Amino acid sequence: MQITTTFRHMEQSDALKGYAAEKLERVKKYIDEPITAQVFLTVEKIRHMAEVTLTAKGVTIKAAEETNDMYAAIDAVVDKIERQLRRYKERLKDHKPAVDNRALEVQKTILTAESIDQQQEPVIVRSKTITIKPMSVEEAVMQMDLLHKDFLVFTDSTTEVINVVYRRKDGNYGLIEPSRK
Incomplete structure (x- = not known):
């Protein structure tokens, strides 16, 4: 250790x-x-x-x-x-472990509020690359709780699509799944 x-x-x-x-x-x-x-x-x-x-x-x-x-x-x-x-x-x-180690990297960018309000070119305050790991929705909620975060971006291990799980104001959890049409 x-x-x-x-x-x-x-x-x-x-x-x-x-x-x-x-x-x-x-x-x-x-x-x-x-x-x-x-x-x-x-x-x-x-x-x-x-x-x-x-x-x-x-x-x-x-x-x-x-x-x-x-x-x-x-x-x-x-x-x-x-x-x-x-x-x-x-x-x-209670969950079966993920068999493969397919992970994506996503870049997170934070913009200043002034640049958005004044219709100027957005000013990047901070940029960070994170690794998105395949996991089930239950594992994502558990990981979000352990990290004390309000949301977590992850790849669904069954559909291989990027999803977002978030904590709602009422204490429950929400899931954002993209639809393909």
Whole structure:
């Protein structure tokens, strides 16, 4: 497991770094190698925050916790990651895994609002290329929940068509499927 630890507003501590690495070893029983983990430990006045981003085999899980003690924050965030991974594994048991690794790459572009309002040439603020993996609708919803995103673009593994799943304001989920005429 590759663990990157970042300290914000505090001195680097080998004890905290080792403690976080030791606690993150527990997640290996839920997910296969290779695993990369990014740990952010932050202190703001009396708040001690631990944030972990875990990436393994196409799955990304994020969690954050804050307490009055950094060790307790690390314990809480690792417990949260374990719960998410346990739930993810239980959901995967009901689905058959994707057999092939066909993935598409799509470029995401963000434009400034001023350029759209004034009918000028759009100004690109940020551009990002993302990989779209084939998965079922249920897997896409699960992945969207794990990433704490409002929408997810994916390729439907049965139809091989790009779809979008999104979280509605009423708490339910919506699915956008293109129609071919």
